[in-house]
Amino acid sequence: MKPRLALALSLAAATALATPVFALDIGAMTEEERLVFRSEVRAYLMDNPEVLLEAINVLEQRQAEQQSADDATLLQTNADAIFDDGHSFVGGNPDGDITVVEFMDYRCGYCRKAHPDVTELIASDGNIRYIVKEFPILGEQSVLASRFAIAVKQVEGDDAYYDTFDTLMTMRGEVSEEGLSNLSEDKGYDTKAVFDAMNGEAVQTIIAENRELAQRLQINGTPSFVIGDELLRGYIPLDGMRQIVEEERGDS
DSSP: OOHHHHHHHHHHHHHHTTOOGGGOOGGGSOHHHHHHHHHHHHHHHHHOTHHHHHHHHHHHHHHHHHHHHHHHHHHHHTHHHHHOOSSSEEEEOTTOSEEEEEEEOTTOHHHHHHHHHHHHHHHHHSOEEEEEEEOOOSOHHHHHHHHHHHHHHHHHOHHHHHHHHHHHHHOOSOOOHHHHHHHHHHTTOOHHHHHHHHTSHHHHHHHHHHHHHHHHTTOOSSSEEEETTEEEESOOOHHHHHHHHHHHHHHO
């Protein structure tokens, strides 16, 4: 039996018998008493099926509250690595009152879907500090794209990085070294220096650190966001992000 259903049944049974939960000792019942108990529970649930839904809703609310509390602890414990690691791209308004951190993968369909929403959020708000965490988890092409983007940041700087980030996020087709080399040439980068950096230890270390951070935060998919003090796993449409930003401002 599923845990939440078992709990719901226990709560419903307690209500059915008008007896506190702690007074129910099923193990001490005789077989005849158990049959009567089961019959009473079934009859009550058949007459009051909404009790199950109410109990499940209470359980889910408690689980959500516990998850929120656990996430708050994770964010506090890992604050330096999330908000000030010294290597992640920081854009938007560096002095903004709210920080949005995005864990992303260039090959992730939902990251691509979120990209214009995140871009619009930052541009239209004007007071958001935006941090990108390169988190390639969808295969070798994802890793290759992230290595290239991080190397561009190291060699060409933040503006070039964000331009590359935007290009890779909207690019169609496969990711290959040849294609990235052509992209580098088209943008006027020092292609040799970028490719040397791609294969350097520093780039590998950044990706490894981001993966370790994601693991500590219990993030196993992209996109995932930290918005203020909220940890959000999965795609969020623009209106949802705006609402969360305003809620975070109201709490600060």
